[in-house]
Amino acid sequence: MEPEKQVSTTVKKKNGWNMPHIYVLLFLISGVSAILTYIIPAGTFERVEGPNGRESINPDSFTEIEATPLSFMDFMLAIPRGMSDASEIIFFTFIIGGMFMVLRRTEIIEIGVDRLARKFKKQSILIIPVLITVFATVATTIGTPELALVYIPVLIPLCVSLGYDSMTATAIALISTALGFTAGVMNPGTVGISQQIAGLDTYSGFGLRVVVLITIVLIGSLYVMRYARRIKANPEKSFTYTEDEEKRLTFKDALQLPAKQMNKRQMAAISTLPIFFVIVVYGVTQLGWFMLEMSGLFIFMGTIVGMIAGLSITKICEAFTEGFREVLMGAIIIGIARSVAIVLEDGQIMDSIVFGLGSIVGQLPSTLTALGMMVVQLVINFFIPSGSGQALVTMPIMAPLADIVGVTRQTAILAFQFGDGFAHILFPTSGYFMAALVVAGVSWSKWVRFFIPLFVIYMLVGTVFLIYAQVTGWTG
Template sequence: MEQLKREEVQVPNAPEKKQDRMPHIYVLLFVISGIAALLTYVIPAGSFERVPGPNGRESIDPNSFTTIEASPVSLMDFMLAIPAGMAGASEIIFFTFIIGGMFMVLRRTEIIEIGVDRLARKFKNKSLAVIPVLLTLFAVVATTIGTPELSLVYIPVLIPLFISLGYDSMTAAGIALIATALGFTAGVMNPGTVGISQQISGLEIYSGFGLRVVVLIVIITIGSLYVMRYAKKVKHDPLKSYTHEEDELKRAKYKDALKQPAKRATKRQLVAIATLPLFFGILVFGVTQLGWFMLEMSGLFIFMGVIVGIIAGLSLTKLCEAFTEGFREVLMGAIIIGIARSVAIVLEEGQIMDTIVYGLGNLVGQLPSTLSAIGMMTVQLFINFFIPSGSGQALVTMPIMAPLADMLGVTRQTAILAFQFGDGFAHILFPTSGYFMAALVIAGISWTKWVKFFVPLFLIYMGIGVLFLLYAQLTGWTG
């Protein structure tokens, strides 16, 4: 009978074996980097002059593009691309390590298990309702402080919660990644995309608030329904989960948690739990008022891990061991970030990044005026593969797209919206997005399985983007 059960479980998952033969993500990114190196021998080299941009960051002069002497990437340059990518992405790599270490400390204190246990029992009979609640909460945070990287923080908490409620890791990762990407995309108060773009374009900061709020509501609603539909299917038939095999150990640990007596917190654990909102408040204040980014957030999370761990009763030795174990768990994700960054390093070393941006800008200029905004979104989507940083992409593309919009009869506000749609949704699709790939590693989900889960929703969002841009174009939206 046991053998029969095992066979019944294995048969539906047989096609998954084929996915196991997909190239490892290291191989995929290495091949992409190699293709980028070959392109430096084909695409003419070119360059824009760099000028001071918003917030002291470097931008480009859109009228300064010139072709320059070709400098194709040599074998030595290509060999150094990955180490250079590691160095260039050091802040997010360090951030990933600290997130892993900090959460392992919290696990050792058992306060995560206590919190998950209470949430699971509270939502036991209405578990689907927690999906739109969490997705909306995370999206609002991301649209306010512009940090989709916080998905790395949410995933380790959500996985045990949703496994205990009868769902899977894909549901948990979907909530965290989709929510933060949606908030970042809508950018109602996002300083790193909308704020910088409007400064470059000479618009009032955070103007166009109303339409962006509508965008946020629409995409959150669609995202919630999509994740809920998948989660409901998984709960009804666990074998339909994209991560059924990967979740085997997690199910063994968390699925029957609600059958056990409720977990009780000690006095020290209660005090430790009470400090968590304080740290989150400091985080929000630092990001919104002091301009904090990954380096500062990493420092805060180190303090958070140490202080919460000591309050909860961990010895200094156990504290250090927990950090080390957490570092090990996210090692692969951290390495992926550096390899992904090597693609942009190769294009920059070969002096063709600016040529690609210039050429795509000219391509948009050839489109009929009614399609110009959609063309801008498509171009921004393509560029996001090579520049998976929202603020970085804004600094490179908006000095070109803003004056181009004037010539094409598109408002600058609409050009920024096109940038938001082209940049934002792709952050959780392209393998060159470092934080996204690290999040998948933390969740234990392969990129190919995520693509299978997310691409239908991505296409829906692209369609939604087209509709909003047509509205903005036809109404002459200026905010």
């Protein structure tokens, strides 16, 4: 990870125009949302208990209410309140930064990366599809794309040492986790909740979702491999060539040096890492853990591993502090992004937007209904970047609407998966995604330039699968 001062958050155009700083961009989006509270009629759905006791909506209960447009004071407080609402993911971001700095101080990351890089030295390109497949499989099982934050600090030195760049490492982490989350073969937070709301057997439709996963993982792997080959042949074509200057000095020639050796204390420390990973997977899948619980575990992980490796308590504390500093910008971005939803909710227009978009889908020709659902879910994802949160708000509307317009409920859920999932690593309102970019030292504007062609491809792939599901009357 690189210090935040080295993170580029603007991009210069040839005509002299600069892409606004990400703080400014998110602030402007929040401001536009505040203006919309004076234009869009206020409305609300009745909240009821949904699956697993989580709050959902009654789709037949929408009513217009007295407008409550945001005052200047309300708008002024939106960002601080966003920080408060997003406190779990903000804290998680800090802890990830601190924990990995402790691990770097022990040198076990560098040693592990050195050994892995030497193993793949002759066929380094193969590490891309292998890692994307592994990370996507994890994400499609436990539904935590936020693990990209864990992968990136390890992948950057690995990719740079193999002749690639930070964008390659970031793409492996973000694309793989987003693909697994999107396919949702056994994702409890999206497919699981949606099927419970729709009255379908949990994880039914398994076969087609596996085909979706294989297809999009193959496409993503080929896309990243194509970019990586180009960068290895001509490093100056890298999107992050300037940002990677110090990383190249640190890691690029590592394979020309003698292999790093691990002492007994480092061997003991690294042997504990699989134990902690198993605990994380068990906690998420069996105990319902999320970021708060994982943050607590990672504090212990950094401390215990650091002590076993021979670091003093003082050095561990200093490493945590340095890691906190490096991800500070990412933490702030998360809170600012959350302010957009705060504004829409306070202005009582979030439900109005959802209701209006759902009504538009109902007016579409039957042949376009499933595609319309995907587009609507894509738009809503900008305002509700949480997959489970979006499911709880939109599926109570989309499931019965599917019956009316002649689309199976299973197809409606697939449309939700595509509209929600791929945009998780595109929209700047997605907190964990923006934090991951800052951890990687990759600006949002450069990521968009890299990812947009692949995003368009995935929208077309989603369209093909939805047409198949609608034509065949797919029920799972």
